[in-house]
Every structure is written in C-alpha cells, then in structure tokens.
Amino acid sequence: MQKHDAVIIGAGPAGLNAAIALRKHDLNVLVIDEFPHLGGRLLGQLHEEPNGEWWNGIKEAEKLVNEAKALNTEMLTNVSVHHIQRKDGAFVVHTNRKNYEAKNVLIATGAAETANPIPGWTLPGVMTIGAAQVMTNVHRVRVGEKGIVIGVNVLAAAIARELLLAGIRLHSLALPINNAVTDEQSHPKMVMERLSRIAHLAPSPLLRFGGKFAKYKWAQNIAVSFYPKKGINMWDVPIHLRKAVKEINGTEQVESVTMVDITKDGEIIPGTEEEIPVDFVCIAGGLYPLAELAAVVGVPFKYVEPLGGHVPVHNEKMETPVEGVYVAGNITGIESAKVARAQGKVAGLSIAFRMKKDAAIQKEIEKAMDEVKTTRDNATIQFHPEIARGRDDIHAQFNKYLNG
Amino acid sequence: MKRNRIIEHPILDQLEERKTVTFQFDGKTLTGYERDTIASALLANGIRTLRRHEHSGAPRGIYCNIGHCFECRVTVNGTPNVRACITPIEENMIVESGKQLPSPLNPNNEHVPKTYREYMEMKDGEN
Structure with a gap:
C-alpha cells in the first residue's frame, strides 16, 4: 500500500x-x-x-x-x-x-454545534443555526418563511444576518429556557457579560450595544435589569435577553414556539406565556x-x-x-x-x-x-x-x- | 423545486442554472440540482420529514446538516442509515425515508408475547 x-x-x-x-x-x-x-x-x-x-x-x-x-x-x-x-x-x-x-x-x-435541547426540538423544521447557514448560502434553499433563533451569541448574530440577507424573516433572537443543559446560555446576566467582553471586536450592532457595558459589572447588571421588553433591534430583528423559548410546538412539523418573560436571573415570570407562530427554529448553542x-x-x-x-x-x-x-x-x-x-x-x-x-x-x-x-x-x-x-x-x- | 430556492442574493452570486437530477423519494419522482444533497433537494421540494423515529414513530428532519448528528438517516439504493445531509443526489437514485420499526417486546405494549409463535404472529400483525 x-x-x-x-x-x-x-x-x-x-x-x-x-x-x-x-x-x-x-x-x-x-x-x-x-x-x-x-x-x-x-x-x-x-x-x-x-x-x-x-x-x-x-x-x-x-x-x-x-x-x-x-x-x-x-x-x-x-x-x-x-x-x-x-x-x-x-x-x-x-x-x-x-x-x-x-x-x-x-x-x-x-x-x-452544542445541542441546546428544548421540548419539541426533534420536530422537522428545528435545526442548528449552522444547518440553516449551509442550506441558505451553500445549497440556496429556504429553511422556511419565518423563524426564530434560540440562543444569543456571536454565531447566532452572524448567521441571523445571513438569513436576513437571503430574504428569510426572523421573529427574533431569544434565550433558551433554563434547564440542566442550557445552563449559562439561558442566563441573561451571563449572556450579557459574554457579549460585552467581545464587543469591541465585531461590527454587529448587538455587540456594539454590549460593548457600552464592557468595563463595569454593575453596568451590565443595570443593562440586564432594565433590558427593554420589546428587545433591542439589530437589522430590524429584536434581540431578547429577557425572553426565553420554553417549548417548540407542532405535530408533524414546527408550527409555533411558546415564549415567556424571564427575570434577570433567568427565572420564568408566571403568566407571560405567548405563542409565536413560526415555521422554523434555529438552535444556536455555540x-x-x-x-x-x-x-x-x-x-x-x-x-x-x-x-x-x-x-x-x-x-x-x-x-x-x-x-x-x-x-x-x-x-x-x-x-x-x-x-x-x-x-x-x-x-x-x-x-x-x-x-x-x-x-x-x-x-x-x-x-x-x-x-x-x-x-x-x-x-x-x-x-x-x-x-x-x-x-x-x-x-x-x-x-x-x-x-x- | 424552484419555489424554495434562493435565486437572487445581494452579496453572493446569483444562483447559476445547473443541470437537473431526477431521483425518487418514497416512490415519488422529484428533481433537484446537480451538487444538491438529498436533504437540500428534498427541502427544495418542500419535504422536511426524512424519517420516523424507529421506536416512537415521531417525525424527524435535518438537525445539524453537516453529518454530525445522524438525525437525517435514510435508505439509499437499498443501503440503510445514509446521511441525507452529506450525500449528493444522483440520477435515478432511490431514496426511502426511515420507518418506525415493530417493537413486539416492548413491556409497555398491552400484549407481550409468551411464546415464539405469538411473537411471530404479532410481528406479522404489525407489518
């Protein structure tokens, strides 16, 4: 040989x-x-x-x-x-x-890509954010009409932009619900801290926003505590740090997600459930x-x-x-x-x-x-x-x- | 097949006209483009469900789309457990979705066979 x-x-x-x-x-x-x-x-x-x-x-x-x-x-x-x-x-x-x-x-x-399991994540139409990237930019096939990104991080922000460029609509980027696996990715303060420390680097408005709070922990705390309920827009798509996706719904494929408001420590605020119709979901676990x-x-x-x-x-x-x-x-x-x-x-x-x-x-x-x-x-x-x-x-x- | 294609793009080149490839999925004749994977060609045709969970029968589609997660396994020209997301389509390729399998020995079933004959009868019944 x-x-x-x-x-x-x-x-x-x-x-x-x-x-x-x-x-x-x-x-x-x-x-x-x-x-x-x-x-x-x-x-x-x-x-x-x-x-x-x-x-x-x-x-x-x-x-x-x-x-x-x-x-x-x-x-x-x-x-x-x-x-x-x-x-x-x-x-x-x-x-x-x-x-x-x-x-x-x-x-x-x-x-x-790190898996962030959320109830309903095995339904057709749920995929990693990287999967959506490859479908969109390599195969040039639409993954859906309107979706939501679960996870707020560098990769999520970068690929969300790519989906928008290709004419695919996004409801928002939101956090995954807290569970044993999603852990710190579901924690608003930790997500904010991570974003703020890499913020000076990237051209994205999300990271520039985080950068304003880069130096001081108390500033990050305030930013999370008073984070706007309707999110902060990046390329006209809201980024949520105080809303999380609790469940993905559908029988044969994705039909909607259930979103809840969360405290600055990632706890669900009771009575805030909202059903958002989407036909695809991207999980961005890093x-x-x-x-x-x-x-x-x-x-x-x-x-x-x-x-x-x-x-x-x-x-x-x-x-x-x-x-x-x-x-x-x-x-x-x-x-x-x-x-x-x-x-x-x-x-x-x-x-x-x-x-x-x-x-x-x-x-x-x-x-x-x-x-x-x-x-x-x-x-x-x-x-x-x-x-x-x-x-x-x-x-x-x-x-x-x-x-x- | 073109309905779900991203043809114009503000930064990337316009999607070039490529040779079409005809293949079969669960007995249906479909077309995709050369360089498509099975998964991308199916999604372009509006098909998201690639298999049923072997035990529960729940529908499954692509998850990672780059060969890591094995969620998209299908049968290709008789070979089972082929990853649809990294396998290019070929002319006259026969693709079959993954099916729910019989589970006669599941203790949650109402009837658990007591003998081999009962097991065979139940197995035949499920097919």
Whole structure:
C-alpha cells in the first residue's frame, strides 16, 4: 500500500492551507473530507468586515482549493474517517472507502454545534443555526418563511444576518429556557457579560450595544435589569435577553414556539406565556471542538473553557504528544476561519520539518506562528474573550507532557 | 423545486442554472440540482420529514446538516442509515425515508408475547 507523507482529515481552511504548505515542500499529501464539497465550514460564511468589505467564505474556499489543485494535491470528498490506528511508527486511517497509510496525520476536523435541547426540538423544521447557514448560502434553499433563533451569541448574530440577507424573516433572537443543559446560555446576566467582553471586536450592532457595558459589572447588571421588553433591534430583528423559548410546538412539523418573560436571573415570570407562530427554529448553542479522532489515536485531552471545551493537547507548532499526529483549526479551540487557516500553515510546515529536518523550514514555522498570533490579535470575530489565556493553558499542558 | 430556492442574493452570486437530477423519494419522482444533497433537494421540494423515529414513530428532519448528528438517516439504493445531509443526489437514485420499526417486546405494549409463535404472529400483525 502507498504510504502518504501526510493524510489530512478535513478540507476546511486549516486542512487546505496545511496541504498547500506540504505540497510546496513537495511532500505527498492526501486530503480527506466527508462533505461533498471542499472548503469545510468556510462554505457558507458571509459577514461584513469593519472596512466594509464582505468576507465570502465560498470565494475564500475557492482560492484555497485552486491553489491546492495547482500544486497537484490529492483531495477526496464524500469520504468519512472513523478510526486512526498506530502501526509501526506510522498510521492507518480507516474510512468508509478504504484504509490509507500515512507517516503523519493532521486532524483538522473543525467544530460541531452544542445541542441546546428544548421540548419539541426533534420536530422537522428545528435545526442548528449552522444547518440553516449551509442550506441558505451553500445549497440556496429556504429553511422556511419565518423563524426564530434560540440562543444569543456571536454565531447566532452572524448567521441571523445571513438569513436576513437571503430574504428569510426572523421573529427574533431569544434565550433558551433554563434547564440542566442550557445552563449559562439561558442566563441573561451571563449572556450579557459574554457579549460585552467581545464587543469591541465585531461590527454587529448587538455587540456594539454590549460593548457600552464592557468595563463595569454593575453596568451590565443595570443593562440586564432594565433590558427593554420589546428587545433591542439589530437589522430590524429584536434581540431578547429577557425572553426565553420554553417549548417548540407542532405535530408533524414546527408550527409555533411558546415564549415567556424571564427575570434577570433567568427565572420564568408566571403568566407571560405567548405563542409565536413560526415555521422554523434555529438552535444556536455555540461551537465545540470536534475531536473524537484525536482521542482514538491516543492524544491526551484537557478541558479549556475559553477554547470551547475538551481540546487535544498540542503546542504552538501544532504538534500533539503523539509523534506524527498534528492538529489545526477549530479542533484546537473555537476561533475564526482566518486563525484556522494560519494554524493550518504552521501544521503543514511542522510536518514538512519532521520529514526533511531542514533548518530553513524551521524559520518558516516561526514566521507562520507569528502569523497565527497577528491574525488572532486582528480578528473581527472572536468566540471567547479569554482566548489568549486558553491558548497559553493548552500549550503549557503540552510542555508538562513533554517534561513529565 | 424552484419555489424554495434562493435565486437572487445581494452579496453572493446569483444562483447559476445547473443541470437537473431526477431521483425518487418514497416512490415519488422529484428533481433537484446537480451538487444538491438529498436533504437540500428534498427541502427544495418542500419535504422536511426524512424519517420516523424507529421506536416512537415521531417525525424527524435535518438537525445539524453537516453529518454530525445522524438525525437525517435514510435508505439509499437499498443501503440503510445514509446521511441525507452529506450525500449528493444522483440520477435515478432511490431514496426511502426511515420507518418506525415493530417493537413486539416492548413491556409497555398491552400484549407481550409468551411464546415464539405469538411473537411471530404479532410481528406479522404489525407489518
């Protein structure tokens, strides 16, 4: 069997940019993705940058794919990886098609959306906000006529805008009802605190609103206590922090939601039930690293809240404690596609260095690592205010493994 | 099929005219576009319910739309448990929705079979 220098799992911004870096060093690479199209979750992204230009993920993906193709990169779609096996100092990547052998593996599987279960959430017409994004911007199919978004966070705000751009109507963005799972996402004060700390970054009016209360906790408390009952409009859609969706109703599909007023601590105010007719519901629970494949190949994990959950231990060179296994992109922590792309380059170069031991590559790695930092500092979309601290945390954990 | 399509868009390119693909869903002949997934082609045709919960019979549709949650599993050309959200449609593809399965051994059923013959009779009765 042919042994690839590297198999890259995931054809998103991280995986593709890693492949480009590896091909530039003339190494033999195979990129695998289970989606029918290359580009990962770049496909569908669409937001306005502070300079007024649009970040169109489909075009960004095209650029990466074209560059990879020009370098004769082998790329497969519709192939799902379900296991990575260590064998004689190398790896066997198990897929639904066949097994591929590799000297190095880069796991760039991205993120998945956190489920926020609410009674009625299994009805057809209820989907994650990311599902609506892909239907709208990639497949160009309407998910419904008028819907509601459950969850108020960065991802919800960004994709709500995309739905509106496509001519889909939204009743509002509101919080999920408090339960054991929705936890802090259902808590007005915590949601406000999170929004206010990332507010300076993003162009959205919602986040600018939050930013006014950035510095002082008492100001956030007041903002939540006196939050307007009719919400605060963003692109003519109300954002509610004092209303929550208690239940999704329907028999064969979504027909309505039941909304209630909540106190500043997220408790239901009795007698405030209101039935809102909608034909679709988007649940926006945020993102977490999709990391199972790192687990099956034996990479240790650490829970780092600012990074979005359990992440495989790795260093700034995107190496894991398992020699030959690398990670890049959202599997290492939830950040923007631009950061993922920059991390991909680092990972690709790190693999190239392992294969060639060329000092010139070492220099390239250092430069690419700086690019990651610069990209992070200039990010217009940030998912967690403490991202830099989270990064330091996980890198320190890698050194512990190395020295311990 | 065009009714639910987003053709004009203020930022993205206009939806290009693509080759149409004909496929079957639960015996009905439908058309979608090349590059559609089963889920997107069905939604464009106004179909949201992709399966019935195996046990309860409750209707289910897409949830994550990118292959993670397995809510959209359907049978494609005889292969069960195929994810409709990441499988492209192909000409003459035969797609069947997931069905409720018989559960004769469920203790909540009024009649729990006492013998194998009773079990087989009940199973036949449900089908």
